[in-house]
Amino acid sequence: MLVAAIALLGGRPAAIGAATAVLAQLAAVALLRPAMTAAQPRFLSRWLGGMVARAGFLAVLLTLAVLYPDRLPPLATSLGYLGALLPLLFGETKFLQ
Numbered sequence: 001m002l003v004a005a006i007a008l009l010g011g012r013p014a015a016i017g018a019a020t021a022v023l024a025q026l027a028a029v030a031l032l033r034p035a036m037t038a039a040q041p042r043f044l045s046r047w048l049g050g051m052v053a054r055a056g057f058l059a060v061l062l063t064l065a066v067l068y069p070d071r072l073p074p075l076a077t078s079l080g081y082l083g084a085l086l087p088l089l090f091g092e093t094k095f096l097q
Helices: 002-035 040-067 074-095
Strands: none
Touching: 002 040, 002 074, 040 074
């Protein structure tokens, strides 16, 4: 639903950015979820891994946007990513409790 709303606002490039953000968030949660009750060092290493996963997805997305700006305008794509990731990050705190 979030991707559809962003697609209506920003078009196809923003929807691609939003879909990438959803995938990045799913990967980050998959890394963090098993360590929710673990000791703090393990928890923090998994949390950092999730942040690296999100940054990695963004790096790949922006690399493709720079290489193919006619298909993936960098501004719309990155705004779609950011517009989807921020609500997902806020929702993560409720989901992981």
